[in-house]
Structure formats: C-alpha cells, structure tokens
Amino acid sequence: MMARIREVIASHGELGIDVNSVADDEDLYKLGLTSFATVQVMLGLEEAFDVEMPEHLLNRATFSSLSQIQSALAQVVTA
Amino acid sequence: MDKQLTFLDQLFAEGLLIETGVPGLYGRNHTFEKIVAGFERAVAAYATEDQAESVHFPPGMSRNTLSSSGYLKSFPQLAGTVHSFCGSDHDHGVLLRQLANGEDWTQGQVATDLALTPAACYPLYPMIAARGRLKETGALFDLQSYCFRHEPSEDPARMQLFRMREYVRAGTADQVLDFRETWLERGRHLMTSLELPFEVDLANDPFFGRGGKIMASGQREQGLKFELLVPIANSGGPTACLSFNYHQDHFGKTWGIETSNGETAHTACVGFGLERVTLALLRHHGFNLADWPSEVRGKLGLG
Numbered sequence: 001m002m003a004r005i006r007e008v009i010a011s012h013g014e015l016g017i018d019v020n021s022v023a024d025d026e027d028l029y030k031l032g033l034t035s036f037a038t039v040q041v042m043l044g045l046e047e048a049f050d051v052e053m054p055e056h057l058l059n060r061a062t063f064s065s066l067s068q069i070q071s072a073l074a075q076v077v078t079a
Numbered sequence: 080m081d082k083q084l085t086f087l088d089q090l091f092a093e094g095l096l097i098e099t100g101v102p103g104l105y106g107r108n109h110t111f112e113k114i115v116a117g118f119e120r121a122v123a124a125y126a127t128e129d130q131a132e133s134v135h136f137p138p139g140m141s142r143n144t145l146s147s148s149g150y151l152k153s154f155p156q157l158a159g160t161v162h163s164f165c166g167s168d169h170d171h172g173v174l175l176r177q178l179a180n181g182e183d184w185t186q187g188q189v190a191t192d193l194a195l196t197p198a199a200c201y202p203l204y205p206m207i208a209a210r211g212r213l214k215e216t217g218a219l220f221d222l223q224s225y226c227f228r229h230e231p232s233e234d235p236a237r238m239q240l241f242r243m244r245e246y247v248r249a250g251t252a253d254q255v256l257d258f259r260e261t262w263l264e265r266g267r268h269l270m271t272s273l274e275l276p277f278e279v280d281l282a283n284d285p286f287f288g289r290g291g292k293i294m295a296s297g298q299r300e301q302g303l304k305f306e307l308l309v310p311i312a313n314s315g316g317p318t319a320c321l322s323f324n325y326h327q328d329h330f331g332k333t334w335g336i337e338t339s340n341g342e343t344a345h346t347a348c349v350g351f352g353l354e355r356v357t358l359a360l361l362r363h364h365g366f367n368l369a370d371w372p373s374e375v376r377g378k379l380g381l382g
Contacts, residue, residue: 035297036152039290058289059296 001077004048005069012044013037024067029060038063045069051076086312086362087235093366102231103239107354110368114357115242117379119223121273122244122351125265131221131246138195138225138240140202145194148201149333153286153294159195159227162188195227199243200348207249208334215339217250219258223353235358236311236318242353247346249331251338255347259305259323262349266307266321272378275309275359282306282319303327309359320355324348 002024010019013028014037022031033041041063046052053062053076062072090096097106107115139161145151151158164174166187177184196202199222207218223244230237248258263279270277282304283295298304303325308317324347330336331344338344360379364371368381376382 035294036149038293038297042290042293053289055289055292058292060293060300061296063293 001073002066002070005045005066005073008041008044008048009066012040014040022066024070025065028063028065033063035060041069045073049073049077085233086358087233089366090235090358090361095361095366096235101239102233103237105235105238111357113381114360114368114379115353117381118351118353118356118360119244120380121269121378123221125269126221126246129219129246131219133221134203134206136196136199136202136222136224138227139193140196142190142192142194144202144205145197147333148204149329150197150201153284153291154197156287157197157228157230157285159197159229161191161193161195163191165189196224197228198226198350199224199245200247203247204330204334204336204346208336212337212339212341213249213344217248217254217338217344219249220247221245222247234311234313234318236313236352236355238354241355244351244353245348247348249336249344249346251342252327252345255345256325259325259347259349263305263323266323266349270307270309270321272374273356273360274372274375275363277307277309277320278317279305279307282322301327309355309363311355311358311362318355318359320352320359322350324350 006019006022009015009022009028013019013033015028015032017031022028038060042053042058051073053072057072057075061068063069084092087096091098094108095111097108099105142160145158162185164170164187166174170187174184174187203220203222207213223242225240226243227240229239231239246258246262248255267279281299281302283298284304286292286294305323306319307321309320310317312318326346326348328343328345330346336344336346360371360375364375368376371381
C-alpha cells in the first residue's frame with residue numbers, strides 16, 4: 001500500500017522532490033504540499049485504491065504524512 | 080393570524096431596500112446609502128496614517144484574470160460571467176420569437192471578456208505584479224467595489240451584488256501578518272464604538288465540493304481567516320461583517336509578485352461588508368436614525 005501511496009504523491013503532490021526519500025512520518029506540508037495539491041492527492045488516492053474517502057477523513061490531518069494517509073486508507077480499503 | 084414579518088419584509092416596508100424580484104438583488108434608498116457612506120468614513124478614519132494607495136475598479140473584471148486567479152478551482156458555484164448577444168439579423172429574429180413565446184432566450188448568449196468581480200481585490204493582484212518588485216516596505220492598497228456571488232437567499236445579509244471595502248497588503252509574511260493583526264484590533268474598536276454585539280472567530284471560505292472540505296480544514300487549521308460576526312437575520316448564526324484574510328503566498332505565486340529581494344510576496348486583506356454592517360446597524364439600533372445612540376451617529380458622521 002505504501003508504495004502506491006508514494007506513487008500518487010509523486011504524480012499529484014507537486015513536491016518537486018524524490019518522494020522515495022521522504023520518511024513515512026515526515027510532515028508533507030513542511031515539504032511544500034499545498035492545500036490545492038492535497039485535493040489532487042485525495043482524488044489520486046481514490047482512483048488508485050478505488051475508494052471514496054468519507055467526509056470525516058477529508059481534512060488537513062489525514063494528508064499530513066505518508067503514514068497518516070496509510071492509516072486513513074486502511075479504514076476505507078476493503079481487503 | 081398575523082404573519083410575523085421577516086427582517087427583509089421590514090426593510091422593504093421601510094423603503095430601505097427595494098425589491099427587484101430576484102433574491103439578493105435590491106435597490107437601496109437614500110437613508111441606507113447615508114449609513115453606508117458614514118460607515119466607510121468611519122473605516123477610513125482608522126487608515127489615514129497608513130497612506131494606502133487608493134485604486135478603484137468597476138464591478139467587472141477580465142474573464143482571463145478570473146480564470147488565471149484560481150477562483151474557479153475553489154468557488155465555481157459563486158462566480159458570475161457576463162454574456163451577450165453576438166448574432167446576426169437571423170439570430171435576432173430567433174431571440175425575439177423566444178422572448179415573445181416566453182421561452183429561454185439565454186442559450187444563444189455568448190461569454191464576453193468580462194466576469195463579475197467576486198472580491199474587490201481580484202483585479203488588483205495582476206496590477207501589483209505588473210509594477211515589478213515591491214519596495215522594501217511592501218505595498219498597501221485601499222479598494223471598494225460591488226462584488227458578485229451567486230448565492231440567492233432570503234437573508235438580506237446575503238446579497239448577490241454587494242459592496243466590499245478592502246485594504247490589501249503585499250510584502251513579507253511578517254509585514255502582512257502585522258497588517259492583519261492591526262486591523263483585527265481596529266475592527267474590534269470600530270464595532271465596539273458602533274455599539275454592535277460581535278464576536279471574532281476562526282473561519283473558512285465556502286470552498287466547493289468534497290475537495291473543498293480539505294481546503295476549508297487547511298484554512299482553519301492554519302488560522303488563515305478570521306471573521307468578525309454580528310447577529311443580523313440568519314437563524315443559523317451571526318453574520319460575518321468583517322473578514323481578515325492571510326493568503327500566504329497564493330496570490331504572490333499565482334501572479335508573480337515579488338518582494339524587494341526577489342522572494343515570492345505574501346498578501347493579506349481585510350474586507351468590510353458595507354451592506355452587512357448597515358443592516359447590522361439597522362437591526363440593532365432600529366430603522367429611525369434619529370433614535371440611534373448619539374455616539375454611534377457621531378462615529379458615522381450622521382449629525
């Protein structure tokens with residue numbers, strides 16, 4: 001799952017850095033993730049994992065790090 | 080059974096607002112405009128020492144500028160475009176037949192180069208960018224215009240065409256945050272002296288859609304927007320009459336505005352809803368200006 005999350009961040013996050021060098025719990029906003037790009041990341045994740053993120057997860061905290069994204073997705077992705 | 084008159088009904092009955100048949104689109108009478116002018120004077124009095132550059136744009140702006148601004152990413156539901164008839168004699172005949180038959184005649188209208196201005200400062204940013212790098216002390220502007228937001232409502236404080244007075248600061252993050260803090264203080268002082276009940280709270284803009292929830296969350300968590308709210312006519316809660324907005328480097332990046340040392344500029348603005356404050360004054364002090372507290376009349380220069 002984490003590898004696919006990194007792919008989505010790489011293509012939608014507009015971070016301008018190698019996402020493979022980002023630690024799981026590094027603050028993505030400090031690395032330059034903007035609010036607009038966060039929305040694109042959300043849409044990219046929904047497409048990649050074929051899910052719709054529920055409203056209570058559509059907030060800044062959910063996308064603050066790779067591990068936060070992974071926990072959020074684990075709540076919605078069915079095995 | 081007597082029907083309880085809404086605040087809007089009362090405003091119509093007093094002649095302060097004039098119905099046009101479209102919710103949120105009203106004429107204003109002389110008394111209403113006297114209050115608006117008084118409030119503008121009261122606001123300007125706080126800013127005299129700032130020496131802001133006063134700029135006036137009409138309530139329309141370049142459609143290209145609106146497209147480039149990013150407004151449609153966040154608020155597509157609020158934007159207004161201007162369309163016109165650009166057809167031939169034959170097309171004119173079709174239009175007239177549609178009108179005569181009470182049919183929809185708008186399908187033939189074509190988008191012009193104009194859009195309606197959603198916030199007074201939108202036409203300002205490309206102007207700032209065109210001037211080149213900011214000076215060391217940044218820049219400060221004073222603007223006022225009618226703005227359009229497509230949100231028809233029976234709440235008189237939610238008009239579709241309304242006036243916004245703004246002060247806009249461009250510079251470093253520290254400069255613009257300092258500006259915002261100054262206006263938070265001034266805003267509190269102003270509304271206290273107008274004897275209006277208010278609270279200042281963290282807020283977010285009405286970003287569209289599911290993605291908008293993320294945007295709103297980000298705006299709140301970073302403390303980018305504060306509003307000064309006064310109860311007016313909305314049963315859902317008090318109405319934002321002033322807003323204090325920190326844009327970080329959004330407009331700086333969008334328009335290529337640079338500080339004196341070539342970094343992307345930050346911007347912030349304070350907005351005053353002129354009709355909203357006027358309605359708040361009418362709501363809390365009554366429809367008869369002669370009965371208003373003398374200090375409030377004095378503050379507004381109403382004699």
